[in-house]
Amino acid sequence: xxxxxxxxxTTTTLQPVAQVPRWQQAIRKNLPGYLFAAPxxxxxxxxxxxxxxxxxxxxxxxxxxxTPMKYVGLRNFERMLQDNLFWHSLRVTxxxxxxxxxxxxAMALLLAVLVNGQGAVKLFFRAVFFLPSxxxxxxxxxxxxxxxxxxxxxxxxxxxxxxxxxxxxxSSPYWALPAVIVMSLWGVGSTMLIYLASLQAIPDxxxxxAEIDGANVLDKFRFVTLPxxxxxxxxxxxxxxxxxxxxxxxxxxxxxxxxxxxxxxxxLYLYQKAFRGFExxxxxxxxxxxxxxxxxxxxxxxxxxGRWVYYEAEEA
Amino acid sequence: xxxxxxSRREFLRRSAVAGAGxxxxxxxxxxxxxxxxxxPGQQTTTLRVVSGQDITEIEVREAxxxxxxxxxxxxxxxxxxxxxSRDESQTVMLAGGNPPDVxxxxxxxxxxxxxxxxxxxxxxxxxxxxxxxxxxxxxAVEACRYNEQMLSMPFEVSPAGFVFNKNLFDAAxxxxxxxxxESEDWTWDNLIETATKLTNEEExxxxxxxxxxxxxxxxxxxxxxxxxxxxxxxxxxxxVIDSPEAAxxxxxxxxxxxxYKVAPSSSAVQxxxxxxxxxxxxxxxxxxxxxxxxxxxxxxxxxxxVPFPHVKDRDPACTLYMLNYSIYSGSQNADVAWDxxxxxxxxxxxxxxxxxxxxVAALESVNAxxxxxxxxxPEHNIVYSDxxxxxxxxPILDGNFDSVLNPHLDAIFNNTTDDIPGxxxxxxxxxxxALDQWRADNGVT
Numbered sequence: 001x002x003x004x005x006x007x008x009x010t011t012t013t014l015q016p017v018a019q020v021p022r023w024q025q026a027i028r029k030n031l032p033g034y035l036f037a038a039p040x041x042x043x044x045x046x047x048x049x050x051x052x053x054x055x056x057x058x059x060x061x062x063x064x065x066x067t068p069m070k071y072v073g074l075r076n077f078e079r080m081l082q083d084n085l086f087w088h089s090l091r092v093t094x095x096x097x098x099x100x101x102x103x104x105x106a107m108a109l110l111l112a113v114l115v116n117g118q119g120a121v122k123l124f125f126r127a128v129f130f131l132p133s134x135x136x137x138x139x140x141x142x143x144x145x146x147x148x149x150x151x152x153x154x155x156x157x158x159x160x161x162x163x164x165x166x167x168x169x170x171s172s173p174y175w176a177l178p179a180v181i182v183m184s185l186w187g188v189g190s191t192m193l194i195y196l197a198s199l200q201a202i203p204d205x206x207x208x209x210a211e212i213d214g215a216n217v218l219d220k221f222r223f224v225t226l227p228x229x230x231x232x233x234x235x236x237x238x239x240x241x242x243x244x245x246x247x248x249x250x251x252x253x254x255x256x257x258x259x260x261x262x263x264x265x266x267x268l269y270l271y272q273k274a275f276r277g278f279e280x281x282x283x284x285x286x287x288x289x290x291x292x293x294x295x296x297x298x299x300x301x302x303x304x305x306g307r308w309v310y311y312e313a314e315e316a
Numbered sequence: 317x318x319x320x321x322x323s324r325r326e327f328l329r330r331s332a333v334a335g336a337g338x339x340x341x342x343x344x345x346x347x348x349x350x351x352x353x354x355x356p357g358q359q360t361t362t363l364r365v366v367s368g369q370d371i372t373e374i375e376v377r378e379a380x381x382x383x384x385x386x387x388x389x390x391x392x393x394x395x396x397x398x399x400x401s402r403d404e405s406q407t408v409m410l411a412g413g414n415p416p417d418v419x420x421x422x423x424x425x426x427x428x429x430x431x432x433x434x435x436x437x438x439x440x441x442x443x444x445x446x447x448x449x450x451x452x453x454x455x456a457v458e459a460c461r462y463n464e465q466m467l468s469m470p471f472e473v474s475p476a477g478f479v480f481n482k483n484l485f486d487a488a489x490x491x492x493x494x495x496x497x498e499s500e501d502w503t504w505d506n507l508i509e510t511a512t513k514l515t516n517e518e519e520x521x522x523x524x525x526x527x528x529x530x531x532x533x534x535x536x537x538x539x540x541x542x543x544x545x546x547x548x549x550x551x552x553x554x555x556v557i558d559s560p561e562a563a564x565x566x567x568x569x570x571x572x573x574x575x576y577k578v579a580p581s582s583s584a585v586q587x588x589x590x591x592x593x594x595x596x597x598x599x600x601x602x603x604x605x606x607x608x609x610x611x612x613x614x615x616x617x618x619x620x621x622v623p624f625p626h627v628k629d630r631d632p633a634c635t636l637y638m639l640n641y642s643i644y645s646g647s648q649n650a651d652v653a654w655d656x657x658x659x660x661x662x663x664x665x666x667x668x669x670x671x672x673x674x675x676v677a678a679l680e681s682v683n684a685x686x687x688x689x690x691x692x693x694p695e696h697n698i699v700y701s702d703x704x705x706x707x708x709x710x711p712i713l714d715g716n717f718d719s720v721l722n723p724h725l726d727a728i729f730n731n732t733t734d735d736i737p738g739x740x741x742x743x744x745x746x747x748x749x750a751l752d753q754w755r756a757d758n759g760v761t
Binding site for chain 2: 064065066067085151168171172173257258259260261269272275276277278
């Protein structure tokens with residue numbers, strides 16, 4: 001926009017200064033930032049947002065990946081709701097979430113409290129507890145396959161030492177899911193680390209004040225540690241639930257949904273529908289239902305968070 | 317470090333150059349996964365052929381491609397290496413608009429791809445060339461036919477048998493089983509008797525391990541079927557696994573484990589596979605095919621192969637596992653691809669392939685050659701080639717009903733049901749309901 005307006009400097013010479021539009025100024029100012037962020041942005045648009053939108057489109061199509069798509073409206077959703085295995089896989093996943101996530105959080109918290117503080121032994125165990133969480137999922141699954149071995153496995157060997165006959169774990173439809181839940185505790189190291197950082201951020205004066213008020217160890221944990229860590233626990237709870245709904249790799253390797261569909265998790269069933277059943281439209285519909293379930297659960301948690309999560313900044 | 321500052325423009329320029337370099341490097345990496353064999357011809361046709369990523373497989377595919385190029389110097393063969401699941405990788409290749417000219421498929425995906433119209437029918441070429449399948453395993457040729465059309469060419473066929481640990485037999489003073497599929501001395505009763513002598517509970521050593529997934533062999537041996545027909549789902553296709561003969565077949569497997577206790581218990585089967593047990597010398601006989609090259613790394617004991625026993629008063633039977641070559645229906649090089657497929661069924665490529673020890677040749681004369689009989693252990697490779705006359709195609713349809721059927725079979729394999737006929741009846745009912753749904757969804761009446 002060149003409106004003829006002129007600005008004047010304090011000297012006697014009059015010099016017209018071109019007015020640069022605000023949007024151009026913004027681009028000039030922010031361009032380097034966008035360029036630096038471009039690799040991530042491109043990756044996000046191409047590999048996340050693009051497939052996300054495409055899957056919504058696909059959920060309304062009948063598509064086997066090899067022949068042209070056919071628009072079927074909400075038929076995929078209808079079929080999904082009539083499919084017993086869909087409900088079964090959802091139930092298996094929910095059961096896993098209900099048991100695995102609280103166990104993971106409790107175990108991570110316990111370990112964080114145990115290794116909190118200084119000293120070589122604590123530092124050593126921090127590393128020991130964290131290491132498993134950086135192990136590849138496939139390797140973990142293979143390892144646990146051996147641990148659960150009813151004949152030679154370490155778990156049944158230990159049970160045998162206290163005169164308990166261990167179950168056949170992964171080959172039993174009753175024990176396979178509990179076995180997977182136990183296995184999920186393997187990766188609590190990263191959550192432990194987050195808790196550890198949160199623990200160390202709690203100021204000592206709060207504990208001192210509690211001591212003056214006569215608090216014992218348990219009281220301090222309940223009335224100081226837990227409230228001060230509640231925002232961290234809330235974060236790990238949300239992330240934990242999202243992750244539990246997405247469990248796939250370990251199950252694919254360990255049981256592939258068996259025995260007798262006892263570990264047919266939602267995402268595994270989705271994968272089977274897509275790549276073994278050639279029903280990409282139905283699988284996309286399942287993906288969207290999963291997204292909505294996770295979104296709803298997260299919203300509920302956010303709603304309930306106000307009742308138990310304490311944010312120091314808000315208080316201030 | 318000097319104090320010369322880098323202008324923003326210069327920094328971005330250098331970053332772009334560095335980024336381009338990295339991208340070029342990555343591009344080079346992607347080419348490492350695809351072997352392009354250059355041919356000296358002036359005007360070349362590039363044929364894109366799929367191969368797995370096993371190093372032995374790559375080497376033999378390259379060798380065969382070079383053989384072909386010697387007589388067809390104007391054809392360049394690009395070997396497309398696939399990772400992970402062979403079938404799913406090829407599905408994604410097609411879906412992603414990166415189709416090969418020549419696909420390498422097992423019968424299940426072959427039938428599914430055929431049903432979707434992705435495979436080029438070969439009948440016109442066969443007729444034009446007066447091509448005959450003389451000398452090629454008839455059961456293999458039949459497995460390549462779908463809906464009255466020839467949609468694949470057989471390449472390698474793999475029936476199975478029992479590999480056995482000779483040292484365990486020697487230590488127990490048990491004679492080796494016969495190598496003749498028709499031997500009257502090799503029935504399941506004989507096997508149980510033999511396996512009993514080879515089982516040592518204290519040592520956790522078992523006489524036999526029969527893989528669950530090979531159950532169709534037991535069905536065929538008892539005169540049972542999974543489906544009323546295989547390949548194309550028709551209005552009449554039914555799951556018939558609820559027959560009394562099928563129940564007998566599964567009962568035999570149950571008896572080996574739970575009654576005679578000559579096979580690892582049901583609870584242990586999934587935990588420690590037969591392969592590991594056999595490799596560690598803890599099972600005397602293990603059901604497997606020639607394709608498992610790992611057996612050839614065994615140094616702790618001697619091993620060989622014998623046929624599966626047969627059911628008394630019934631013919632021997634086993635299941636034929638295959639990998640076939642097909643031409644993509646949209647290929648621009650279909651003529652060359654057909655020529656290549658014909659070439660693959662000639663003596664030299666077939667010999668080269670069986671010499672890797674991974675398969676049995678579809679061209680039966682090769683199975684009588686030293687390339688097959690003498691190139692690799694086991695000593696009695698002939699057991700695998702003789703199996704072809706007793707081989708049945710896999711019980712496969714052009715849809716996927718495993719997720720419905722397998723949980724029921726799991727209950728039988730895992731001994732969580734005592735009622736085998738009842739479980740099979742429920743399995744058949746559920747699969748038939750799924751078949752009805754499939755027909756409704758796909759307009760099959």
